[in-house]
Amino acid sequence: EAQVTQNPRxxxxxxxxxxTVTCSQNMNHEYMSWYRQDPGLGxxxxxxxxxxxxxxxGDVPEGYKVSRKEKRNFPLILESPSPNQTSLYFCAxxxxxxxxxxxxxxxxxxxx
Amino acid sequence: xxxxEQSLFLxxxxxxxxxxxxxYTDSSSTYLYWYKQEPGAGLQLLTYxxxxxxxKQDQRLTVLLNKKDKHxxxxxxxxxxxxxxxxxxxxxxxxxxxxxxxxxxxxxxLVRP
Numbered sequence: 665e666a667q668v669t670q671n672p673r674x675x676x677x678x679x680x681x682x683x684t685v686t687c688s689q690n691m692n693h694e695y696m697s698w699y700r701q702d703p704g705l706g707x708x709x710x711x712x713x714x715x716x717x718x719x720x721x722g723d724v725p726e727g728y729k730v731s732r733k734e735k736r737n738f739p740l741i742l743e744s745p746s747p748n749q750t751s752l753y754f755c756a757x758x759x760x761x762x763x764x765x766x767x768x769x770x771x772x773x774x775x776x
Numbered sequence: 777x778x779x780x781e782q783s784l785f786l787x788x789x790x791x792x793x794x795x796x797x798x799x800y801t802d803s804s805s806t807y808l809y810w811y812k813q814e815p816g817a818g819l820q821l822l823t824y825x826x827x828x829x830x831x832k833q834d835q836r837l838t839v840l841l842n843k844k845d846k847h848x849x850x851x852x853x854x855x856x857x858x859x860x861x862x863x864x865x866x867x868x869x870x871x872x873x874x875x876x877x878x879x880x881x882x883x884x885x886l887v888r889p
Contacts, residue, residue: 668818699879704784704881705881706780706864706879706880706881706882707819707864707877707879708879709876709877712876722876754818754819756818756819763807763809763824763868764821764824765819765821765877767818767819767820768818769816769817769818770816770817770818
């Protein structure tokens, strides 16, 4: 089954404790992206990747890092999480030239 | 910069039509989209329209695009309780293959039995 998976689905952590949210897709898509969803703000892009080892900042990249060492994986790293990073995070992937993005189920992160 | 705006909430009775509205600012948008988010799930592409089209119909869904007013609407005919979800309007930011999406804030549709 074609899908985008994220882990964990739920995470509660404390300020300053490094964490990684994983994202994996099995559709051989070149493009991958991370979004955060906050009430009243819709989805905002954090980082995206055009292919292995090629990444670029989205609209809200501060406090986040990403890497793309393999085509299928695109982890989101929070080196020192803060409470304002409490949010619902979505990973998406899509094929170059295609208008449809495929979304993972989301990761709800709470930073206390 | 680009901006996409939607009303936050819509409540309709089962069997009625729903109309969800969206306005955008980027006149160079190539594609405009409607994504659906069901509770506890990710977003799924519902339908899309090219910027050179005025209308697109797909079963119970009708998308209308008014380029002059930069207004997009989604009409759901014979709305069912299973249509209760958040609906996001989005536009493509670029002409190239990256297809970066700019999302609105989402409209929560509640269908009353």
